[in-house]
Amino acid sequence: MGFSEARFEETEGREMKEKPYSNKMSLKYISMAKAEKLKSLILARIRVARLNLWVTRALSMLLLLGITMQLKSLGETVSSSRTPTSTFSYPLPPERVYENNGYLMVSSNGGLNQMRSGICDMVTVARFLNVTLIVPELDNTSFWNDDSQFADIFDVEYFIASLRDEVRILKELPPQQKGKVAESLFSMPPISWSNMTYYYNVILPRIQTTEVVHFQKTDARLANNGLPVEVQKLRCRVNYEALRFAxxxxxxxxxxxxxxxxxxxxxxxHLRYEMDMIAFSGCNEGCNEQEIDELTKMRYAYPWWKEKVIDSAQKRLAGLCxxxxxxxxxxxxxxxxxxxxxxxxxxxxxxxxxxxxxxxxxxxxxxxxxxxxxxxxxxxxxxxxxxxxxxxxxxxxxxxxxxxxxxxxxxxxxxxxxxxxxxxxxxxxxxxxxxxxxxxxxxxxxxxxxxxxxxxxxxxxxxxxxxxxxxxxxxxxxxxxxxxxxxxxxxxxxxxxxxxxxxxx
Structure with a gap:
């Protein structure tokens, strides 16, 4: 065998010996490519998992917020000692859910029917301001000297339940707000004969600032005219349907x-001929001298009865007695x-x-x-x-x-x-x-x-x-x-x- 043949055999032998190494390299490259692909796939899955986790967390936060609001509403309900709906023998309207802007407390003034009208107006104001109304206090300091409270005259449970599709009404402030009120309470008389713009622009910002506002008077605090029909209809609903007597x-x-x-x-x-009415009006038709003197003394005894000197005959002829x-x-x-x-x-x-x-x-x-x-x-x-x-x-x-x-x-x-x-x-x-x-x-x-x-x-x-x-x-x-x-x-x-x-x- 010559040199060439021997070289050939040597070369061929070397090549034959090197083939296993080349296969290993190919496998390595393939493995590396697969590893990169697997790595990309794993990273993609991690990104999707992270996105899912973020969405889950966001949904959980929203759910927790909703639960918190419901628990807050439930807490207010429990703290106000409201009667469970299961105790009512009549169907209740669905409860209106709204973001509460604060709390409105009111002190009604005047006699029964003056207070009745004022209560209707206050419910209406509370509803359209999206605030919570506290059951009104009745006037215990007027001429009539009656210490009756709301539940003594009106069916308070029905009042609250029958209006639940319009406004949230509580018997008393929740504990947290009670604590604030004990330290400081903003009280005011709303302007008489006001339209809803006044309540939106003046009263609502005040409630949002102080959380609780107290109205000292309720009589004639809404206008007779120029109000939206839905406002007027709610005034009627409260008066003729929600205000049942106790x-x-x-x-x-x-x-x-x-x-x-x-x-x-x-x-x-409706014979308004009681002593206080006759004394206040100054009308004495048919009265004797002793009665006239008694009525005059009574009129002067009450400083808030502003008119003292009254011409009874003239007033009667004018149709004012x-x-x-x-x-x-x-x-x-x-x-x-x-x-x-x-x-x-x-x-x-x-x-x-x-x-x-x-x-x-x-x-x-x-x-x-x-x-x-x-x-x-x-x-x-x-x-x-x-x-x-x-x-x-x-x-x-x-x-x-x-x-x-x-x-x-x-x-x-x-x-x-x-x-x-x-x-x-x-x-x-x-x-x-x-x-x-x-x-x-x-x-x-x-x-x-x-x-x-x-x-x-x-x-x-x-x-x-x-x-x-x-x-x-x-x-x-x-x-x-x-x-x-x-x-x-x-x-x-x-x-x-x-x-x-x-x-x-």
Whole structure:
């Protein structure tokens, strides 16, 4: 074998020996490529896992926030001692969930019906400001000196539950807010006859700043007109549906109505001829000298009764005095009211007692009051609480076939509106100026009975609570029709409305 052949064999042998090494290198490269691919895959999976973890954490935070809000609401509910929904025998509306802007506390002022209207306004304000309302405090310091609280007069459980789809109402502040209020409480009287812009721009920022705001007064704090329809409708819903009387009052009031209806139709006469009303008004028609002196002393005894020197005769001729029992007797007869109808007097003690009621009783012998229809023992729990006694009369007045107020006070106005809401039930709105003029002419012998009766009917032909447009006087809310007297936005539709001529005379 020559050199070439030997070289060849050497070379071939070397190549044969090197082939295993080359295969190892290829496998190494392949392994490295697979490792890189696997590494990329693992990194991608790690990134997806991290993203999933972030999303999970975000969702968990949102869930925890929701649970926290629910627990906070539950805590408020428990701390306010609200009755469990399972205890109600009637279906409850679904609870409205909203971000709470704070808490509104209110102290109602005035008599029963003044407070009632104010409560309706405060519920409405709370709802549209998205705040929590604390059950209103009632006036215990006014002339009537009644220490009744909300639950003594109204069904507080129903009040809270029936409005839960509109606003959250608690019986008391939650513990945390109680602590803050104990240190400092921002109190103020909201401006009278305000629109919702005032509450949005002035009151809401204050609540958001201090968390709790206390209103010292509630009467006439919302305008009669110029408010959104949904605001007006909520005022009606609170007044005519949510404000039920407390069960003891409701049960006794229903009993009075049953007693009356068992004997036939009845008329409720809101005879505002109590001593305080006569003293305050300065009207003394039919009073003797001793009574006039007594009334004058009472008027001067109360410094917040600003008008002291009053010309009774002039005021009466202007139609600004409460009608007397004698004037009412003639008026009801002239209007053709049935002599045999039951006349329920919704009032306190009539000044002058039976002496002043004699003419009215002679004309309408079926003259009754709650005190004559019920045993004394049934009235005893309410007797020293003027607002609870007034609540009994309110219910009977709303249920009567005919309602006749003799003076344009708060009860007369609110009952009139309630009766409109129930289908324009008959309410005779006496024109006091016309009544006085006609009574004086008849008593002087200047006109016959037939003429007297004819003119009286003519003067009241359009004053029986018929559908009418609410009188609007821009810039003079006290002179225009009160919203709760004619809640037009909440009433059944009617044709060709007339402008209200209720001048409260």
């Amino acid at each position: 069960p003891p009052i409701q049960a006794l009031a229903e009993k009075i109505v049953r007693i009356l209806r068992d004997k036939g139709p009845f008329l409720v006469l 409460p009608l007397t029992p004698e004037e009412i007797a003639l008026t009801l007869q002239a209007l053709g009211i049935d002599h045999n109808i039951q006349v329920y007097i919704a009032a306190g003690d009539i000044y002058g007692g039976e002496r002043r009621l004699a003419t009215l009783r002679a004309a309408y012998p079926n003259l009754v009051k709650k005190e004559t229809l019920l045993p004394s023992s049934e009235l005893d729990p309410f007797r020293n609480h003027s607002n609870q006694m007034a609540a009994l009369d309110y219910y009977v007045a709303v249920q009567s076939e005919t309602f006749v107020p003799t003076n344009g006070g708060n009860m007369a106005k609110v009952v009139e509106g309630h009766r409109r809401y129930l289908g324009f039930k008959k309410t005779i709105l006496l024109n006091r100026k016309a009544v006085v003029d006609l009574v004086d002419l008849y008593k002087a012998g200047s006109i016959s009975w037939d003429k007297f009766s004819s003119e009286m009917k003519k003067a009241h032909a359009d004053r029986i609570g018929n559908p009418a447009e609410r009188l609007v006087i821009p810039g003079k809310p006290k002179e225009e029709d009160y919203f709760y007297t004619n809640p037009e936005e909440c009433l059944a539709s009617f044709d060709k409305p007339q402008l209200s001529n209720d001048d409260h005379q």
